[in-house]
Amino acid sequence: MSTTAFAHGFTSTALLIMAIGAQNAFVLRQGLRREHVLPVVLVCALSDAVLLQAGVWGMGGVLAARPEWAQFMRWAGALFLAAYAVQAAARALRPAHLLVSANGPGASLRSTVLTVVALTWLNPHVYLDTVVLLGTMASPYPLWGRATFAAGGSLASALWFLSLGFGSRWLAPVFASPRAWRVLDGGTAITMMGLAVAMGLS
Numbered sequence: 001m002s003t004t005a006f007a008h009g010f011t012s013t014a015l016l017i018m019a020i021g022a023q024n025a026f027v028l029r030q031g032l033r034r035e036h037v038l039p040v041v042l043v044c045a046l047s048d049a050v051l052l053q054a055g056v057w058g059m060g061g062v063l064a065a066r067p068e069w070a071q072f073m074r075w076a077g078a079l080f081l082a083a084y085a086v087q088a089a090a091r092a093l094r095p096a097h098l099l100v101s102a103n104g105p106g107a108s109l110r111s112t113v114l115t116v117v118a119l120t121w122l123n124p125h126v127y128l129d130t131v132v133l134l135g136t137m138a139s140p141y142p143l144w145g146r147a148t149f150a151a152g153g154s155l156a157s158a159l160w161f162l163s164l165g166f167g168s169r170w171l172a173p174v175f176a177s178p179r180a181w182r183v184l185d186g187g188t189a190i191t192m193m194g195l196a197v198a199m200g201l202s
Contacts, residue, residue: 005138005145009152012137013052016129017160022081022119022195023126025188027161031168032184036112041165043113047120048130048157049150055135056150076122078200084119085192092185125195 017024023044030040107115120126130153138149174180 002148005141005148006152009149010156012134013153013156017157022123022192024164025191026116026119027164028168031165032171034169036109037165039109039113040116041161043116044120044161045158049154051126051130052134052150052153055131056138056146078196080118080122081192081196085189085196088185088189088192092182092189
């Protein structure tokens with residue numbers, strides 16, 4: 001039973017987390033720039049572990065009972081994603097800012113960590129996926145099985161963000177040109193704004 005629960009948690013989390021979204025796009029960009037990668041990866045992995053634990057042990061029911069909390073997170077997340085989309089679009093329109101190297105000036109550690117925290121914790125989809133959906137999947141298991149399910153999910157999340165953050169450096173030669181950074185930031189802007197609109201209309 002424990003092995004089944006672990007595998008279930010691992011595969012379910014992996015399938016959900018691999019979808020391209022605000023958090024993944026930010027981790028990818030930090031990895032390509034080789035800028036504060038480890039802190040970003042740690043924030044993402046630890047946040048997912050905490051949210052998964054909350055879902056496994058019943059936080060989904062609390063959110064369902066307090067819909068006003070979900071409404072606040074929805075609008076706060078939509079506004080933040082829209083603002084980040086505007087920033088990404090501005091970067092895409094300014095070629096001089098696209099070739100910042102790993103050793104060049106960039107965002108501070110504090111600013112980077114605050115950004116990834118906001119992208120993670122102000123995104124209602126994170127709560128739907130990790131707290132509600134994965135929490136529901138774990139609910140049929142006994143207590144030990146739920147803990148094992150959460151462990152499998154946490155491992156999948158950690159491996160994904162480590163791979164995305166540190167593996168993206170292999171794409172660095174591709175992003176040696178302004179055009180590649182323009183495409184990445186332009187795609188990020190479109191994705192973020194689409195998520196913001198969808199979040200506001202949902």
